[in-house]
Amino acid sequence: MNIVRRNPDWLAPTTIDTFFDKFFNEANQRNGNSFSPKVDIAETDKAFEVHLAVPGFKKEDFTIDLKEGRLNISGERKLEKENKEKNYYSIQTEYGKFVKSFQLPDSINEKAIEAKYENGILEIVIPKDETKKIESKILVK
Secondary structure (H helix, E strand, C coil): CCCCCCCHHHHCCCCHHHHHHHHHHHHHHHCCCECCCCEEEEECCCEEEEEEECCCCCHHHEEEEEECCEEEEEEEECCCCCCCCCCCCCCCCCCEEEEEEEECCCCECHHHCEEEEECCEEEEEEEECHHHCCCCCCCCC
16 A cells, blocks of 8 residues: 655645646646746845745856846756655655746846845846936826
8 A cells, every 4th residue: 555645735725826836837847847936026226136946056057147128047956866766755846947037127227237146045136227217207187
């Protein structure tokens, strides 16, 4: 007899967003080639900050570029070796490739974007360019 463990989130996710997230992300994971890291985006007076949760990566595993106002972040973590002696019941560690893209506003300073990777978090700081600030008032007729 085999032991089958249940994870209650598999059967009844807390929200419909979680359901679709799990459905599409787990379908990609079953293919063994991609996953989607969690992302936090914040704005301050001087910059936008993007934080990706990607533990277990190295700095060399990331590619970050800016093309036509779109910030593209990609990376890959490979499973080093497969252990045939262990009988896994669950593998939740994410391996494979990921790609995240964000359309940036025109009011940023492209040349001053900085990225650092520390303690499993990739942090990208996108400074605002005050000379490009776009503001206008529209009168209601």
